[in-house]
Amino acid sequence: MTEELGSGPAGEARDGTAVPELPGGEAGPGGGPVRAEADHGGEAGEAEPDGEQEPAGVRGYVMTRGVERDKDYRFLGAAPAALWWSAYRDHADTNYPTLLVEAGEGGWRAFVSGIPSARRDEVSTPIRFTLALTGATAAAGGPGAPVRLDRVVRLVALWLEAFTAQEGRERLGRLLDGLFPDEAEVVELRRRRDPQAARTVRERVTALLDALDPPPESGADAAGGPARALPAAWFGAARSEQGASAFVARVRDLLSGEREGRALVLNLVEDQAEAPARVGRESLAVLAVDGGPVRPQPFAVTVPGPLVVTPPGPPVETVPGPPKKxxxxxxxxxxxxxxxxxxxxxxxxxxxxxxxxxxxxx
Amino acid sequence: MESVTTDADAGPVFRIGMLGPSRVGKTSLVVSLLTDSERLLGGTPVVLRAADSSTRARLRLRRQELDGGLLAKKFDTAVMRGSENLTYFELDLKAGQATDGIRFSLLDFPGAWMSEHERRGSEEVRQWDECRDFLVGSNILIVPIDATVLMEADQAAHWQSVPAVLETLAVQEIAESWAGYRNLAPDEPALVVLAPVKCESYFADNGGYRDDSQLLRERVLDVYERTVELIRLNAPHAQIRYCPVDTLGCVELVKVEWEPSADDPGVQRPRGTFAVRGKGKISIAGADDILGAVCSLLVEAQRKVTTGLAAGHIASAQDMEVRGRELKRGFFRHVLNTLNGNIRANELERSGELGKARALRAQAQQLQDAVEMIAGRASSGRSKVL
Amino acid sequence: MTSGPDITAPGATGPATAARIDALLENRRGLLVTVETETARWQRTGAALGRLDEVLARLRAHRDASERLREVLGGPGLRDLRSRVAELLDQYGHAAARFSRGTVNLGVSGQARVGKSTLLQSLSGLTDDQIPTGSGVPVTAVRSRIFHTPGRSRAVVGLHTPGSFLAESVRPYHALLGLASAPETLEEFAHQRLPDEVDDSLAPLLQRLRGMQRGLWSYRDDLTGGEREVPLAELRGYVAYPTQSEVDAGEPARRYLAVREARIECPFPHAGVDRIGIVDLPGLGEVAADAERRHVAGLRHDVDAVLLVKRPLEGMAYFGAADSRALALLEEARGLVRRTGDFVFIVVNRGKDDAEGLTAALLGHLASEVDAGRAGRRFSVLQTDAADPHAVGADLLAPLLAALADRLPVMDGDIVGGLAERAGALADAVRAEVAALTAALAGLRGHASAPAEDLERQAEGLREDVAAELGEVVADLRAEVLGGFEDEHFTAAVEDAYADVSRWLARGLGTAGQDRTGPDGAGDPEAAGAAGDEDDAVHRQRWCARQLRQMRVHNNAAPVAADELNRIRVEIGRRFSSVDTYFEERVRRLHTRVADVLGQHTGELLAAEDGTVARGAEALGRFRALLDDGYEPCPELSAAVAELLALRLDYRTQLYPRIRAQLDGLNLEVLDPGEGQMRSQIAVAVNPAGVEELYDFITVRAEQAAYRTRKALLRDSVLPGMVLFAAVEQFEDALIRSGTAGREFRRLARTYRDELWPGRYGGLNSEHARFAAVARACEEIEVALRGGPGPRPAVPGPRPAVPGARTAGAGAAGARAAGGAQAVEADDTEDARWRV
Known part of the structure; x- marks a missing residue:
């Protein structure tokens, strides 16, 4: 695993995108609220005016494509500052359903791909949606945050449902299609990089979250029991109910700020040996799309590896201010x-x- | 950028770039080439494998999708999803039991990045730079060309749209840079493959009823004339091949409708409808020509490297021998060196070098055989060296 | 079979005579050829004279015709000649009728009471029931023809229509009675008020007319026209006058009035009469003079000899004034037969009880009055007892037929010779008239000759102007062809056809509306429109349901698949032929453009008599006719115009062969290129899923075929332009640059200078087309008189072989044409088309 990342012909180039922001800052409880975040992807005028209230603490980005051939996949309105998920390129092929959640330092970020749209492109291939979300953890966020975070958990649960049931991702796709019903608008948003467009997309994502039913409390408790019994690092199968419910519980923990670490659904990983290395004592939950044990298994070894592949990520949209420690x-x-x-x-x-x-x- | 990275253990790593616009079928071609290699390379000692588990998994995902699409019996142009991001395929080519594998990477990327107006955001610019560097620095450039675009254009408005649809200018620009870069390393393998894809409806050798292959070739050479010229001019040693491919084989074009582009005034974009032919059994044709060309080129390069390495070892063995004679010159020196083990060490080293050279030569011979076998394999008759 | 006396008269007429009669009838066929040839010659001559009359009238009517010219041309001689020709043709017509007859016809004539009917009975074997006899009153009212027909007895009556009855039977009486208005309808006739009294001499006529009017009830329903077959037993009612007892009993039926003539077929009781016909000629002296004349006119056609029956009865045993009048009429009927005695035979019917003295007296009187003093000098007089068939056979038929066998060829020769003589005289007269006219015109020509130099300049200018503008047309088309210019109208036409096919396919593979209008309703736009409200899915379901039933009938899907594919293939090919509308439009536009160029520079040339200006092909046609009709014809220019007019662009002959291959996939079995064998493209189960699969398969194949057809057509989009370009380039070349072009333009200028440059030159030019037309009409007359070819002689000068010239032109059309061009085998040579 390690050589693949460090060596190889494209190593240098790949490292360029793989460099994660080092976890840092004492942005724990009491750290700056997430609303102070700003995209700094380099596009002029993308920064939002100060004081703009972030809708309920979740900042969302949507990637999709237009129908025409050259309207390839692209974020609508604005792209996240860092394509942090590309660090997982050896573990997940984001063209296919992939779900990544990282949390640390009062913030979290999620990447959700492979949500099917009913639209089809010019050569009649189904079009997909990919979401990138960031926000402050419940502990760090404002008063409305927990509610929204519940919805993110619900989104994760729905997304995962597709592996065990028919519904799930299709439903998300339908919701998104409903939020982006107009091809011309999609093409327009795809083209634009300005705060107005970015805000439009964020509002749609918020609307998406609001459209989801709150997660069943009982279910969470039921899942919470055994899930909490699992070790900090475990490996399971996306196609197993147990794995899925444990994963959802883990995501809830990450989002609430109870844990720092990562929860990943990876489609290029078949067994634990291929999974990303655990960094330090982080919480790491990995579901394999293909393979994986039906009952989540603890990581056999915590690799004391020399390399930090993907440390648990805080929000990469760093808060302007004192350097993090x-x-x-x-x-x-x-x-x-x-x-x-x-x-x-x-x-x-x-x-x-x-x-x-x-x-x-x- | 160094295209052939020499790793102490792994040997050289070659690069193969796919250069085609969005939805042309780059991914399909990659999957055809890589998942069907066993059949395509049948009868040769060459074995192509994913070099790592993630590449293996990547290929598996795509293969499933391809097969699933065909099972549906009724599909349109593409069964493969479009790419959202850069995708590397790390591959290992072995041309004989005793030889080292040849490592190469193949890059697939969202084709829209080729058009400049599609690269506005920093994220695309950065990724495109990575892509472009890879492409320009690669040894082999495969240019998939949507054959239906060329063959179904039958009105002036269609022809005017062809450059935009096929991104011919971007192809030309990158090919030119590629050739310039290749010219700096004339000893390294260099190959450009013009690969019309979705050719099922234009050949009669794979279940089709009509043979428009001549027209297809004329049109491809017509549209890419300048590109070919620029390559010849800048990299005279580069091989240019024309390899039309039936990506699936069992489909046939029903019709193509050209619709005006929503935001590209004056451009019409073709939308094809395909039908499954016969029982819907995949029958890729022409891909073996590409794979054969790629493999023989890489194996030949490997052979050169191996031969070079062997020569190096022989040279150092000869040095050792000279040094051995030096160590034995004069009695005292002889005794001293015998006692302190210098002579023995030198002799061991020399025979080690010779052994390495011998092994490398054997490998080179195997590689040579492999190249000959690939060359001797019956070709589909479609491919042409330009 | 007749119920008449069964009489045979062996030896009455020898077999030798019968054979001679057969032979002479056969010989007449030869004469018929001569008559027909002459008839044709004179018909042509008549037509040519008519045309001359016509072109003279046009020349006279020309704006610039001088008074003197009108005077010279106005002579009445031509009209007289034309009527003489008509008369001659009439005579030839009679001769032809005579020579084409298959029988020798004997007319039987005589006044009332001479025993004519009795004689007819004896001759024909008919009885009183069919041919009534009577004493003292005329009994047969209708001309009857009786033919020997072994083994059959029947009668066919030809009936009047109300119109012919009024015209032929009623009006003559009105005329003779001097009544003002003849009735136009039966109704009018029925209610017409007839005068109460007329001059005594006319009283019988009035009496008859009243009878006709009163009896209308009895024959009105028979005025049906046409023929009616009547049993012999009923014949009498159709042909006989009412008997006195019927008249006395009240208003009698007069059906005979509805009958024009009767034809009776029965076996004659005589030997050697196989080819003898007997014509009963009633009414000599019975009807008004007009009726008599009419009867006589009938004789000419119908009879070879006439028997004039006399009976030596008290008061009739002499040749009286009525007989003389009858004989005079027969003389007229003789026509060109030189000897009256050959044509008219006098039959003296001496009954057993008749007084010998009266017979002798009659014979003597005949000899002195008719034969100029010596019996048999002019006429043969045959004596017989008309009531005795044996006597009739021996005394009458045998000598009569022997005489006819001798004399008929002579009579026929007389007729032919006489006609030839008349024709010769008439031909001389016609030639003289034409010569006079030609001389008169020649005298006029000197008066109006054009200032030659100026005219040549004008001609050259005309040629340059036309060249310049046609050059533009050629250049435009060349640009279109060489520049790869895409004809958007063609593209649109093809796209429309394609869209039409696609819609048609989507609607249940073209079966929408079938349920309403039957299988032929598939292409009915109205039906399709009416069905348009329904969803395509509904049509699909219907198709599937219907075909599933069929599949179950066959217990096999293949027949359904094959039939449907065939149906759809044919329909797609047919629907694409709608691009012909576009082709027609293109050719029309080209013709219009070229005609406009010509029209702009040719003054009033292309204007019609009434001043309207023709456009497009019509104008070109007119131009061509003018080129042909000139005093000096312009064959090259005319051929060029003809060629341009013959230009055709059409889907079926030009494009269809090239695109047909695109439809080959629409077959159940196709040739597998790999195996070289035919193999079935699809096999489906006989169940709902199978039929759905078949529907999808056919839809896809049909869409593909339609798409490919569209594509093949569009690939040839430059073709129409190429064909037009080749055509107009060739036209321009031939018109402007051919070797004789300059000369022919000068000819054109001379011929039509007054139309080309109206008002520039005074007076009519003698080379004007209207003069030329007169000259040509004169030539035609001469040719016709010589028995030359048809009425319109070929234009002098060679006319190029049109198809050959076209092919050459198309070949020169341009380098681009050569690549895609393929010779299509010509199989419709009658209409040479552009082949590409």
């Missing part, structure tokens, strides 16, 4: 990493010296 969790992780790195550096130095010595001779 490392939290205790991350400090430990860093320490963990530093040890082998230091050893490696020593070896390198010795090797270098000896070789320079021999290097004189042909």
């Amino acid at each position: 490392f939290g205790p969790l991350h400090r430990r992780a860093l320490l963990f990493l530093a040890t082998p790195a230091g050893a490696a550096a020593m070896v390198l130095a010795i090797w270098y010296l000896t070789h320079r010595h021999h290097g004189g001779k042909p």
